[in-house]
Amino acid sequence: KQEVTQIPAALSVPEGENLVLNCSFTDSAIYNLQWFRQDPGKGLTSLLLIQSSQREQTSGRLNASLDKSSGRSTLYIAASQPGDSATYLCAVNGGGSEKLVFGKGTKLTVNP
Amino acid sequence: DAGVIQSPRHEVTEMGQEVTLRCKPISGHNSLFWYRQTMMRGLELLIYFNNNVPIDDSGMPEDRFSAKMPNASFSTLKIQPSEPRDSAVYFCASSQTPGGYTFGSGTRLTVV
Numbered sequence: 001k002q003e004v005t006q007i008p009a010a011l012s013v014p015e016g017e018n019l020v021l022n023c024s025f026t027d028s029a030i031y032n033l034q035w036f037r038q039d040p041g042k043g044l045t046s047l048l049l050i051q052s053s054q055r056e057q058t059s060g061r062l063n064a065s066l067d068k069s070s071g072r073s074t075l076y077i078a079a080s081q082p083g084d085s086a087t088y089l090c091a092v093n094g095g096g097s098e099k100l101v102f103g104k105g106t107k108l109t110v111n112p
Numbered sequence: 113d114a115g116v117i118q119s120p121r122h123e124v125t126e127m128g129q130e131v132t133l134r135c136k137p138i139s140g141h142n143s144l145f146w147y148r149q150t151m152m153r154g155l156e157l158l159i160y161f162n163n164n165v166p167i168d169d170s171g172m173p174e175d176r177f178s179a180k181m182p183n184a185s186f187s188t189l190k191i192q193p194s195e196p197r198d199s200a201v202y203f204c205a206s207s208q209t210p211g212g213y214t215f216g217s218g219t220r221l222t223v224v
Contacts, residue, residue: 031210032210032212034212034213036215042217042218043203043215043216043217043218044203044205044215045215046212046213046214046215049211049212051210089155091155091213097167097168098143098160098162098167098207098209099145099157099160099168100145100157100205100213101157102154102155103154104154105154
């Protein structure tokens with residue numbers, strides 16, 4: 001059974017810092033890994049999708065990497081801003097199933 | 113595209129009443145997912161459909177929950193009878209294999 005773990009559970013940083021969020025998964029036979037952002041009381045917004053054949057994806061100040069063999073992904077946020085404050089969720093699918101399995105998320109607070 | 117559309121956004125109902133949540137996936141997407149989010153358990157998959165056929169309903173908590181997808185543009189999740197422990201945010205998502213997932217804004221259900 002696929003399990004996804006995100007560390008840390010919460011992170012507080014001053015504005016302008018570069019930071020890394022971590023995600024690990026137990027079954028390396030994945031199709032895709034997707035990072036989402038969730039603001040309080042809101043839905044999930046897709047940030048980056050990494051397919052199994054890819055090693056990283058970039059969008060603006062965000063960069064996500066994938067190492068299938070070690071079962072790990074990182075989300076790098078450059079020059080953090082207060083508007084980046086949200087919960088970041090990592091999810092994978094695979095093993096013959098389309099369903100996404102989610103981690104519990106990292107709650108990020110960027111202080112002005 | 114308007115994205116994944118869920119209704120209602122909020123639902124407050126009394127214990128024992130029937131609740132029906134609705135979802136319109138993105139046109140052209142062939143898979144649809146129902147998730148439930150709570151503070152304690154995070155995001156859990158309830159059921160998913162591929163080409164309107166239920167593929168995995170192992171996450172449906174009990175017989176009080178049922179889901180249908182009569183056509184490619186509509187799905188419902190029904191709870192009958194509802195109980196206070198069903199209070200949660202219910203999300204619908206759709207995808208076009210092997211692409212990423214798009215989530216709706218969710219339905220916040222409160223059972224009193």
